[in-house]
Amino acid sequence: MPVGGRLRAALARSAELVSPGHETGSKRAMVGSELVRSLRRELSGKRALVYASEIARFHRAKGSSDYLRAAQYIREKLMSWGIDRVTIERYPIDGKKTYGTWTPPPAWEPVRATLSLVYPEERPICDFETEPMCLIFGSTSTPPEGVVLDVVDIGDGESEDVYVTRSVARKLVLTSGAARSAFLNAVRRRGAVGVLSDHMVHEDSSIGRTRYDLPDAVNYASFPVTHEDIGRMALGFSLSHRQAEELRSLLKSGPVRVKASVEARLFPGEMHVVTGLIPGEAGEGTDDGEVLIIAHLCHPKPGANDNASGCGLAMEIARALSQGIAEGRLARPRLGVRFMFVPEMFGTMAYLDRHPGWARKVKAGVNLDMVGESRDTMSCANLVPTPWSLPSAVNDVAAFYMEMVALRGKMYEGSQVTRDWHYNVTGFTAGSDHYILVDSSFKVPCVYLGHWPDRYYHSNMDTVERLDPEELLRIGLVASSIALTFAAADAAAAQFALNLVDAGARDRIASAARASCEAAAMCREPARRVDIAKALEQRLEVMVDRELAAVDGVVKLVPAGDASRVREMARTLKSGIRATARAARAKVELFAGAFREASEEGKLTGWQSGRREQLARTDDDEAASGAVYVRLFKGPLDPAYLYDRVGEKRRKQYEERQREDPDFQLKLIEAVNYMDGKRTLGRIAALVSAEFAGFTLDDLKGFVDDLERAGLVRRK
Numbered sequence: 001m002p003v004g005g006r007l008r009a010a011l012a013r014s015a016e017l018v019s020p021g022h023e024t025g026s027k028r029a030m031v032g033s034e035l036v037r038s039l040r041r042e043l044s045g046k047r048a049l050v051y052a053s054e055i056a057r058f059h060r061a062k063g064s065s066d067y068l069r070a071a072q073y074i075r076e077k078l079m080s081w082g083i084d085r086v087t088i089e090r091y092p093i094d095g096k097k098t099y100g101t102w103t104p105p106p107a108w109e110p111v112r113a114t115l116s117l118v119y120p121e122e123r124p125i126c127d128f129e130t131e132p133m134c135l136i137f138g139s140t141s142t143p144p145e146g147v148v149l150d151v152v153d154i155g156d157g158e159s160e161d162v163y164v165t166r167s168v169a170r171k172l173v174l175t176s177g178a179a180r181s182a183f184l185n186a187v188r189r190r191g192a193v194g195v196l197s198d199h200m201v202h203e204d205s206s207i208g209r210t211r212y213d214l215p216d217a218v219n220y221a222s223f224p225v226t227h228e229d230i231g232r233m234a235l236g237f238s239l240s241h242r243q244a245e246e247l248r249s250l251l252k253s254g255p256v257r258v259k260a261s262v263e264a265r266l267f268p269g270e271m272h273v274v275t276g277l278i279p280g281e282a283g284e285g286t287d288d289g290e291v292l293i294i295a296h297l298c299h300p301k302p303g304a305n306d307n308a309s310g311c312g313l314a315m316e317i318a319r320a321l322s323q324g325i326a327e328g329r330l331a332r333p334r335l336g337v338r339f340m341f342v343p344e345m346f347g348t349m350a351y352l353d354r355h356p357g358w359a360r361k362v363k364a365g366v367n368l369d370m371v372g373e374s375r376d377t378m379s380c381a382n383l384v385p386t387p388w389s390l391p392s393a394v395n396d397v398a399a400f401y402m403e404m405v406a407l408r409g410k411m412y413e414g415s416q417v418t419r420d421w422h423y424n425v426t427g428f429t430a431g432s433d434h435y436i437l438v439d440s441s442f443k444v445p446c447v448y449l450g451h452w453p454d455r456y457y458h459s460n461m462d463t464v465e466r467l468d469p470e471e472l473l474r475i476g477l478v479a480s481s482i483a484l485t486f487a488a489a490d491a492a493a494a495q496f497a498l499n500l501v502d503a504g505a506r507d508r509i510a511s512a513a514r515a516s517c518e519a520a521a522m523c524r525e526p527a528r529r530v531d532i533a534k535a536l537e538q539r540l541e542v543m544v545d546r547e548l549a550a551v552d553g554v555v556k557l558v559p560a561g562d563a564s565r566v567r568e569m570a571r572t573l574k575s576g577i578r579a580t581a582r583a584a585r586a587k588v589e590l591f592a593g594a595f596r597e598a599s600e601e602g603k604l605t606g607w608q609s610g611r612r613e614q615l616a617r618t619d620d621d622e623a624a625s626g627a628v629y630v631r632l633f634k635g636p637l638d639p640a641y642l643y644d645r646v647g648e649k650r651r652k653q654y655e656e657r658q659r660e661d662p663d664f665q666l667k668l669i670e671a672v673n674y675m676d677g678k679r680t681l682g683r684i685a686a687l688v689s690a691e692f693a694g695f696t697l698d699d700l701k702g703f704v705d706d707l708e709r710a711g712l713v714r715r716k
Helices: 005-018 032-040 045-055 065-080 161-165 179-190 241-251 304-326 346-354 394-406 433-437 469-488 491-522 526-555 560-592 620-624 639-646 648-660 664-674 681-691 697-709
Strands: 084-093 107-119 123-127 147-153 172-175 194-197 235-238 257-267 269-278 290-296 336-342 362-369 381-384 423-425 446-451 595-598 604-609 611-613 628-631 676-680 713-715
Touching (some): 032 469, 045 065, 045 304, 065 084, 065 304, 107 235, 107 269, 147 241, 161 179, 172 179, 269 304, 290 304, 290 433, 290 469, 304 336, 304 362, 304 469, 362 394, 362 433, 433 446, 491 526, 526 560, 526 681, 639 648, 639 697, 664 681, 664 697, 676 681, 681 697
Parallel strands (some): 172 194, 194 235, 362 446, 381 423
Antiparallel strands (some): 107 123, 595 604, 604 611, 628 676
């Protein structure tokens, strides 16, 4: 069980006992275990599997006819279930149009492609018709008769030295590295015609995900094409490791030639966003708001888990809620529930750009991405919370429902329970549409439900046979329970959420204190133990502010008539959270052998451990760096946008830091989120460090210098 699960369960039980829900029409709105049990009768994992299987038939490249057919399939289904205002919105994509800092590539329409070996022997290698994953996204047409090209092996393609000893102009380069790098280094800069790659991202031997474990896997790859590539010939094929090794073996004995024939085009086109709404009692067009369920529709065929699964499950939730409400088994919530199917991240940015006031209406969101993994994927269900820069009750409510579903709703039916679902509550990560929504320019509190790792991620082996209807049902129960709890938006739902936030806050504070006590107990140096106590003091300050903000967010959900009762409860809980933090701090000071000296006002004046040591409350770096910056862009920063403006050398430095520190990009994301035109750089560095250890003021200064040079921030 996740840390604090039993405490959350106990408080959730008390919330259900005192706050059973509200009456709406003839049906009572539900929360907690009662809601999960009711939804279990409405949702079908098998139906979600059917919808996902249909979507997996389409090769869903942005702007392509297959993507549009998949979008139209979703629209027709939503309309048949009585979902309101179902539309397909269209957004231009030409490689120049930018949404925030995000520039979608031009539309791409693949039609056919074949690759054959012609020397030293003749035989086919791959065919788009039977293996759509083989054609690299962004490839363009050859002459109708095809082209015969020499193949040259460039290794991983990253070193400049390889191009000194090998001529690549008018040839196909074979690389074990990423197609993106080979395209930039060999095609754009040195005149190669195209790329053959057997690169596999996120190799992980612990789950059997390496090119050696999966020698026949063909991996998803794309070129970083822009408007300048429209009308140019550049082709690429993703090969299995077995196919690539056969070519490498032949190259050791002499020249190798292949024939490539491609019909595919890049063109100024449109990307498509499908959206529909289950109206709440308040109706659309009011200020009361709505709750969002979002899934990205793009990715190559079959892309079953990534992300036909998320779309199929969102469709099933839409059907179940709509029909359950229409037939009187579920209460219509006060707020509406919106469903959205998008080209990943680009579509979400475009929608927010076109509807600038919409984000303020969204009270909570759930992002469904890779939600149906079967056991042979070696995957684990994950709940990714909002970042610390966006505190929200949605995190604790989602964690409660994950545990409830894991226990099959038997949390309160006796002391002997069986957990039949392995899941994990992680820290914040990016990489999907929730990352766009939680940005501080939008502030949509959206959690991410998905799976990671996945043995067959981004490969032709991500098929519908690796979708599990039971897993789809489990995630569906969690997602729909979150949506209906926040859409209820009344005193009962608020008190339910407040209990969970309070319990979660106490758990997190206790966990931070426990880790500090353990570190202090293991430390032999008195001065270092003082540092441990000081670090907790600083972290607790950030943590408490975050927890109190989550409590305040719940109060804002309820209508004015219910607010006073909820506000009174919130005041009491906030006092308890502060008291928990004080107790945690005292415990760590005890273990650290340090104690506080208080002034008459009770404020910190110093620390002692054997000898007197004065430490300023405000970090020295913060005092030295009081610069304040205003961000000049909306949405998270697309790294490619920055790299194009600061140069290749800085790009490589950022990539090297990311290799050294896998959380480095997340730290930069949070730094931008905290950049509100009021906080100093020193304060921002401290806030980010509380969430992600090891973020220095020098890191932040270098990043802000680049942002300023790129015209993305302005110093006040």
